[in-house]
Amino acid sequence: MQIKDKVASIPYLFSIKRLANETKVNVYLVGGFLRDLYLKRGENFDFDFIVERNAEEFSIAFSQKINCKWIVLDKEERTYRVIVKRKENIYHYDFSQLKGSNLEEDLLKRDFSINTLLLNVNRFPHVQVIDRLKAIRDLRKKIIRAVSEEVILEDPLRILRAFSLWARYNLRIETQTLKFLKKHKALLKKVSPERINEELFKILDSHYSYSIIKKMSDLFILDEIIPSIRKSRGVYQGGYHHLDVWEHSLQTLSRFEILYRRRLVKSSEIVDYLNQELAKNRKRIHILKLACLLHDIGKPFAKGVKGKKTIFHTHEKIGAELAQEFAQEIKLSVKEKEVLRKLIFWHLRPGYLAGEIFPSQRAIYRFFRDTEEEGVSVILLSLADWRATRGPLTNREKRLIHERVMFKLIDFYFNERKKKPLPKVVDGFDIMKKFNLA
Structure with missing residues (x-):
């Protein structure tokens, strides 16, 4: 036509x-x-x-x-x-x-x-x-070219809009425009949080958002939106990692998107789950991608040394708190904030479950009881996290076991959880809480 x-x-x-x-x-x-x-x-x-x-x-x-x-x-x-x-x-x-x-x-x-x-x-x-x-x-x-440098100054949100156009139409930002965007990145502080998050989630909506987010990171534009990135850059993680904290977080997003395109997209149940709407125009998959970027933001504050090992005890708790602060700043909904908090707070848990060839049914019940609706997202975050961890001390056999256990857990969720509600596991903590013994 x-x-x-x-x-x-x-x-x-x-x-x-x-x-x-x-x-x-x-x-x-x-x-x-x-x-x-x-x-x-x-x-x-x-x-x-x-x-x-x-x-x-x-x-x-x-x-x-x-x-x-x-x-x-x-x-x-x-x-x-x-x-x-x-x-x-x-x-x-x-x-x-x-x-x-x-x-x-x-x-x-x-x-x-x-x-x-x-x-x-x-x-x-x-x-x-x-x-x-x-x-x-x-x-x-297929290029994005700013009409002039002045239009960026008039409305700094256009810095992000250039990248969201890239995400939506698979266009390339031409060199001079990239220079304008980098030069005036600090002006993003003047833009309202609601407008920021609208463009950010348009970018994350792309199944190839990693390359766009990476370019924003390389230009230090992303630091203006997520200030905690600055503290994550250059933080050494020890022999299990081949990248610093921030580059590992970027790689986690990349690994998730590759996993989605190559495997997850073939499962209608997983696709439907990830497409569940948490707020207007924002889905579960968008918050999961954000969690990929933020899951280790607590590490710079938790870093320590034990013997010759670099450790990050409680980084998941610190990270969950920092992520909630960020979510509050960009005006995410109550539901989105809670989902983001849970993903970061529990992101280590699947790795513990993979300590055995297959965890006990009791351990599985506990996991899904604690993570609730976010259980599958936590597992997917763990898969991406492990795939982005390739230091000299990593063990191929453990990675393979982790993969097998994670996909078995996902199968369990969709095949068994729907049939009947999982029984609540009662432990000593529950009893103490019930009878005010704590």
Whole structure:
């Protein structure tokens, strides 16, 4: 289907055209919808329009014409949204007042060249797509190029948005833009936590997020979002590890994604489990990936030496507390915070279970009792953690046993746990708590 045919398929586009011509105001379709057409992406239900003048009045008139909900999206930026529910889909029509005195000035205030394509709605379909900033060239080359350095200064969130565009569209950030992002990374401190976490989780949504997160780490941009990274860099871990604490954490994310793509994706039960929604637009798999990055953040504070061995006693407890503080800072939901805490607090536990060829049923019951719904995620984190641990003192046989036990535990969870609730294991601690003997 041609570009014009796709544009013509936008619901109510011709209603917007008639209204624009009746009110004698130029209206332009801009940005994401046109970008996605050139990238041959799937359906896009979000439409952005530039209104030459009186954007508020125009958007209200459009909402009344089609009898749909109208809201103010950003009063300062004079952006308004009309929400259309049609069949099973929800469409967003965003109308923004022209920024500056002309179209050229408006485009120069946008973030990246690939988001600057325009189409005049008033004259559609007898017009071509307008490309003032070489957006089509950049789309063909699959590169992300900032319109200017100034647009990064105007809204530092665009530093993260460049990486989330990379994650979503598998594009490459061009060299000069990377320099802008690194140069102004400290400005991320001025961005609200809610906006930060929205872009961060868009990145983690990619099944290839490791390479993106690694680039953000190499540019020290990630340190501005997760300050605890700074203390993890360069921390030696002893002979069982071939990497420092932070590089090991990055490698844990990499190993999880490889495991997911090669094996986990073949299990509908695991995929469904990981796709469970914990908050709006955020799933269990996203928090698990975050846990891969944060599972050892307690190590710099717990590091000690026993004889000739480097030890990190209680690092999982310290890490769980630090992770909760970070989760609070970026405004994660109560559920997400608790899931993240559990993953980090219990991430060593599966390794202890793998001390035997197969742990006792009692030990399995205790594990799933303590980890609850997060049991499978804890196991997957342990698998990735062990796969990212390749120091000279590691033992191949122990790694193989660990793998076998972990997958048997996952099978147990899905094959047995569903049949009937696991009986609660009563131990001395439970009895002391019950009768106030503690």
